[in-house]
Every structure is written in structure tokens, then in C-alpha cells.
Amino acid sequence: MTSRKPIVAGNWKMNTTIAEGLALVDEMLPRLQALDAVERVVCPPFVSLSAIAERLRGTDVGVGAQNMHPESRGAFTGEVAPAMLEGLVGYVIIGHSERRQYFCEDDAFVNRKVQAALGVGLVPIVCVGETLEQNERDETEAVVTGQVRAALDEVQHVSGVVIAYEPVWAIGTGRAATPDGANETIGLIRRTIGTVAGEQTAGGVRIQYGGSVTPENFAAFIAQPDIDGALVGGASLKADSFVEIVRLAAAARV
Numbered sequence: 001m002t003s004r005k006p007i008v009a010g011n012w013k014m015n016t017t018i019a020e021g022l023a024l025v026d027e028m029l030p031r032l033q034a035l036d037a038v039e040r041v042v043c044p045p046f047v048s049l050s051a052i053a054e055r056l057r058g059t060d061v062g063v064g065a066q067n068m069h070p071e072s073r074g075a076f077t078g079e080v081a082p083a084m085l086e087g088l089v090g091y092v093i094i095g096h097s098e099r100r101q102y103f104c105e106d107d108a109f110v111n112r113k114v115q116a117a118l119g120v121g122l123v124p125i126v127c128v129g130e131t132l133e134q135n136e137r138d139e140t141e142a143v144v145t146g147q148v149r150a151a152l153d154e155v156q157h158v159s160g161v162v163i164a165y166e167p168v169w170a171i172g173t174g175r176a177a178t179p180d181g182a183n184e185t186i187g188l189i190r191r192t193i194g195t196v197a198g199e200q201t202a203g204g205v206r207i208q209y210g211g212s213v214t215p216e217n218f219a220a221f222i223a224q225p226d227i228d229g230a231l232v233g234g235a236s237l238k239a240d241s242f243v244e245i246v247r248l249a250a251a252a253r254v
């Protein structure tokens with residue numbers, strides 16, 4: 001039995017107004033608070049972070065940003081600096097495939113963000129995963145290993161990082177990976193972290209699965225030995241389904 005505390009994070013993406021986000025949190029909070037065997041995080045859009053962080057103050061439900069710029073300040077219109085998130089949130093999603101795909105973020109940029117996030121005491125949730133084409137060409141292993149190595153390059157505090165393995169073909173498609181297949185790739189990620197930061201560190205790093213996670217399929221994922229939680233998109237926008245996924249994570253570790 002692993003001692004890694006499961007972590008379930010809701011990636012709300014570009015959904016919810018401030019009012020809708022507050023209503024969602026209010027609906028979930030009493031039930032989420034009871035599930036303290038799991039690290040629970042919600043990642044609303046930037047404009048809602050302040051209001052939602054305020055609403056969650058004094059609870060142990062964490063708040064995360066969905067992105068961040070690595071520079072500390074400057075002429076980067078529309079971007080948000082690490083120090084602006086410091087004290088407001090505890091987590092930041094980095095290198096999500098939608099950022100990589102639509103906003104041209106490469107591995108080197110992801111690495112700078114990981115370093116910047118750790119530098120201000122945030123927990124980076126670093127996303128990696130292969131596209132459908134890469135999967136069909138049997139490149140999953142090379143792609144994912146490369147992404148992990150690049151993201152962690154020169155990172156001192158690897159134990160402070162959470163990794164999310166999200167096969168791109170599984171995100172928002174309703175076509176989740178198989179639990180066995182996800183566990184296999186996540187095992188590979190853990191071994192890769194071991195070569196970068198040592199086996200002991202690798203054994204403590206939490207690695208989530210993400211991609212069409214639902215209350216119906218998540219029990220089989222969290223039952224896998226290397227899967228330590230989920231990064232949840234669509235199902236995190238409904239109170240009942242997000243709470244149920246967290247509950248399944250809690251139930252799997254008792």
C-alpha cells in the first residue's frame with residue numbers, strides 16, 4: 001500500500017463565471033471537506049481565483065491556477081506572473097496539452113514554468129501525454145519520457161511536483177485510456193523520474209491520470225498501484241460527479 005496521498009484536481013478550463021464558480025464550490029464544499037484522505041483542488045479561471053480562494057479560506061480544499069508565465073514581471077500582455085499567484089493559490093497546472101497545442105508551449109517553456117512555480121512555493125501539476133498520432137505510431141514511451149525529462153530538467157525540488165499523465169486523445173473525448181495502460185505509462189513516468197531524481201524521490205511523487213475521468217470509470221483507475229489521483233476536466237464542472245470521484249479516491253486508500 002502506497003503512502004502517497006491521492007490528489008484529485010478539477011480543471012475547470014474556460015468555464016464558469018465568478019458567480020457560477022462560487023455556486024459550484026458552495027454546492028460541493030460540505031461533502032468535499034469530509035473527504036480529507038484526499039488532497040482536493042479546484043482550478044477555476046484566473047478571474048475567479050480571488051473570489052474562490054476567499055470562499056475556501058480556512059478549509060483544506062486547495063485552489064490552483066490553470067497556467068502561469070515564467071517571468072516575474074514585464075511586458076507580457078494578458079499573462080500572469082508567479083508572484084501574482086503566491087499567497088492566492090497553492091497549485092498551478094503547467095503544460096496542459098491545450099496550452100501546448102493551441103498556445104504553442106514547448107518543453108523548454110514548460111520547464112521554465114515548473115522552476116518558476118517551485119520558486120514561489122506553488123505545487124506545479126505538470127501535464128504530459130501523447131497525441132493520437134504518436135500513440136498510433138507507438139511513440140508513447142519516447143514522447144512521455146521526453147516530456148518528463150524536459151519538464152524536470154535542472155529542477156531541484158522534484159518531490160514538490162505533481163505529474164498528470166493525460167493522453168491527448170483521451171481528453172474531452174469520452175474515450176478514456178484503459179486503467180492498465182494508464183498504469184503502465186505512469187509506471188514508466190515514475191521510473192523516468194527515478195533516473196532524474198533518484199528512486200526514493202520518484203516513489204513519493206504523485207502521478208495523476210487525466211482524460212475523460214468520470215465517476216463511472218474512476219474506481220478502476222485509482223485501484224491501480226501507480227495512479228495517485230486524477231486531473232478532471234468535464235466531470236469537475238458538476239458537483240455530484242466531482243465529489244464522487246474524490247470519494248472513490250478516498251475509498252480506494254482505506
Ligand code: PGA
Nearest residue numbers: 171172211212232233234
Ligand atoms: P476531461 O479533461 O476530463 O474533460 O477529459 C481532462 C483535462 O484536460 O485535464
